[in-house]
Amino acid sequence: MITNPTKFSPVSINLSGKNILIIDDYQEMRTILRDMLRALGADVKKMHMVATGEDAIAILKKVEFDVVLCDLVLGTGKSGQQVLEEAKYLSLVGPSCLWIMISAEKAAESVSGTAEYQPDAYLIKPVTEVSLCTRLEKIWLKKKAFAEIHQAIKRSDYSEALNLCDQRLASDKTNMSDLLRTKCNLLWITGELDRAQDLLKDILSKRELPWAKVALARIFFKKNDFKLVKTLLEETIAVNATYIETHDLLAQTLQVMDDLAGAGDVLERAVKLSPNSAMRQQTLGSLSLKIGKLENAERAFRKSIALSENSVLKKADTYLGLVKVCSARNNSDEAMKVLGQLTKNFNGDDVRLRVLAATGLVHHQRGEAEKAAQLAIELDQSLSKKDERSLTSEESLEIAHLLLVAGDKEKAICLLQSEIKNNPESPMLHKVVADIFEQAGMREEGNRLIEATRQEAILMMNRGVLLVSKGQYEEAVCAMREARAAMPTNVRVLLNLAHVFIAYIQKKGSVPGLIDEARNSLLAANELSPGEPRFKRLMTTLNELV
């Protein structure tokens, strides 16, 4: 084929009538981009231009945009990435909106970063009419190619989404790579790990793609083969270090393998490559705190707070992590200051319990026993008004910590026991609980309690299954109901309940409500731990019973 460049004709995409937003802190750039878009057929009247992230969010709330051009760096205030995150988080842009991020040079974020908060394309300066037009056209066609698949995913109709992927894969060569990636993701979501594994191995036999290696490693992680995960990820990093998720998963793996120092080193390298992820900085902070690298921990938490200051995705955990670091460095004044910032930056009710617990612990550490006890009482009172089961794991642990050192010890032990019961197979959690006991001077008692609770939980988890195998179906159903009431977020209990209920129905026929109860339990398990292979199997069997 011979193309004559002078006849390059742009745009199969028609910009006229489209709402377009230009976000750039330089007046001159905004005008240049506007003129380019006008030359490509856009209406000036339909174009909006803003200089700051804050103004961008304000107009995104009022107008539904078809195209957004956003500079990655916007001076002070929200960054371009934060505007995108907020717009997606608050559903201010729909799936059909084309979002192009403009940056001075290739951004580390373009290679990875959380997929749900990725723009459709990055464009490197200088932006020209030609480069803008080519990029718009490319992502326009890609959106069209994936529209049906994304709709199916949105309805949670994964088997239809998989069918559509396969249909497209048969003919669409241009999108082959992204289609394969989507297909692997779908197989992961539906728990078909073996199929995903085969597909990934096939992809990797032709081309060493970092995302495919990481996806494969994730499957082995799920299968608890941590050594293999480690080898795979280290290989990937040796060839190409810039795919950041490799570091994140490797750090997670090393942590599970109890190599916390190694995990810390991996994350330090990752933040050097891509320093602007608040989430990664926070993980690094927590890890450094665990291994006693307090200076590194403080640096990482502070960086994380600075990065997420203007973001909808900011987390109380980051502030609370910094409080712990300051306490550990015997700087309780600073700890109190950070707690003040936390209260100021978040909705009071959401963080009230955690702030009370953390404040109490700072007083305790200062040796102000009375103040700590006072806060423990206040915490206790707030707690009794609340359904304990609505507490997150972090909240429970923090509250239990204060109550154990300065308040109602029995209640604290109860909370810690229920955390263990819900996670009897997580050595990492057991270690956290053991540390809390140790700090309260109850090391041996704590270890005994953890072990006993764990044993008890495992017995309860499996009792129903055991009863089924003995043919005691009625008793089995009761046992599983009891187990679920005692351990509402124990994934294995939730899956076992469905298993026992299915066995019951197969043997004795259906009883009203049983199928719904089993389905509800399965969905709860999938929410807590997506992609469990048993989930998919049990759900299929259950649906066949209906």
Added chain:
Amino acid sequence: MGISENHNPTTGHSSVEPNLVNFLISSVHDTKNSLCMLLSSLDKTLTNTDVEKLSTHTELVRVNEEARRINNHLAQLLTLYKLGQRIYPFDAQYICLSDFLSGIAAQYSELLRFRKITLETHVSPELHWYFDEDLINAVIGNAINNAIRYTRDRICIFAEEKENLLLLRVEDNGCGYPAAMLRNNNDFMYRIDPLSDNTGLGFYFSTMVVRMHQNRGDCGKLALENGGFMNGACFVVSLP
């Protein structure tokens, strides 16, 4: 980018002199940003049809061309720095070669029209390959810039798959590369002569980038040849 304090390991003294590398890097960034502004304004001026009637039109096109050249050089310096530090976000994507080449052709269309040079691309619309689009775009850009300087009036780009490799050839109908350049085809890496007209930056950059493209033990190569379809210079990139 901040300025760090220099620590002299031999004397053990810590001085407050700024780290020059940091200065260099942040200045290059800053210069590049200014250049981008300048280029955007120039582009805007040049797309205005009345501008061709101006007596200074030729000069404007030259200024634009030079500014673009400087920008490319700065971008390549920054990329080389990042590659050296192992922090360049390398990203191999599955690219449709036909789209890729028509994109490149479009980037150069104004300049080629002005220089009265024709550029042809020969590629099957079916051809797709994995590579870092931004990096290979810069490599082919280097080859085209070179070809523009030395061709008589024609440049051809060929893309094809051969023995599990992607071959990209940029050929012209000029006099070809001088013999000295062809002799040591494998050490562009060491041929940076700051005194010569050509700093060698482009070839060095291209070689580094092409070598970064690896798959299952094979890595990319760059070769210079004379001959080809029009008996001129051939810049040949092969990627696994």
